[in-house]
Amino acid sequence: MRTVFAFAFVLALATAEKVPTATQQAWDTFTKPFSAECVAETGVKQEYADRLYLYGEYPEDHALKCYVKCISERLGILNAASGEWILDMVLRIPGITSEIFGTCNDETKADPDVCSKSFAVLKCFARHT
Numbered sequence: 001m002r003t004v005f006a007f008a009f010v011l012a013l014a015t016a017e018k019v020p021t022a023t024q025q026a027w028d029t030f031t032k033p034f035s036a037e038c039v040a041e042t043g044v045k046q047e048y049a050d051r052l053y054l055y056g057e058y059p060e061d062h063a064l065k066c067y068v069k070c071i072s073e074r075l076g077i078l079n080a081a082s083g084e085w086i087l088d089m090v091l092r093i094p095g096i097t098s099e100i101f102g103t104c105n106d107e108t109k110a111d112p113d114v115c116s117k118s119f120a121v122l123k124c125f126a127r128h129t
Contacts, residue, residue, distance in 0.1 A: 023129055026094035027053040031071050038070035058123050065119035072118050083114045085121070095129040103128060 031053050039049050044063040051057045052064065072078035077089040090101050104124035111117040 020095070020129065023095040024054055024056060030094065031075070034071050034074035038067050038074065041070050042066040052122075056126055058119070058126075062115065065113075065115040068122050069115045069118040072121075078114075078118060080114050083112075083117060093125070096125055100125060100128045 035049055038044075039046055042063045044061065044067040048057075048059060048061060048064045049067055052068070058064075069078065069080060073080050075089065075093075077086055077093065078084075079086060085101070085105060087098070087101060090096055091098060104121050107124055108117050108120040111120060
């Protein structure tokens with residue numbers, strides 16, 4: 001069991017994106033009001049949800065991907081039915097510019113799985129912020 005935990009921890013560190021601390025804190029604060037609801041809805045591990053925005057850790061976990069989708073819907077930045085991002089709302093996210101959004105939208109728009117797409121967009125935002 002320790003080996004599995006150690007591997008998961010190393011994997012999480014290896015997939016962490018370098019987002020400025022102030023932006024990480026802003027993202028965490030921005031998403032906190034919806035966290036408990038989205039954890040309950042998706043069944044994501046609380047540890048993953050807690051570390052996602054504040055520490056930029058993105059372990060490959062389908063429930064975490066759906067957690068990001070849930071948060072995105074609650075923030076009003078994603079129309080989950082169409083899989084389309086709502087640009088004027090996305091631009092309210094601390095650190096996101098129209099250029100970053102354009103790059104990330106182009107990279108992910110072909111993904112038919114809205115959970116995976118949401119997660120990929122978040123990781124892209126982190127890479128470019």
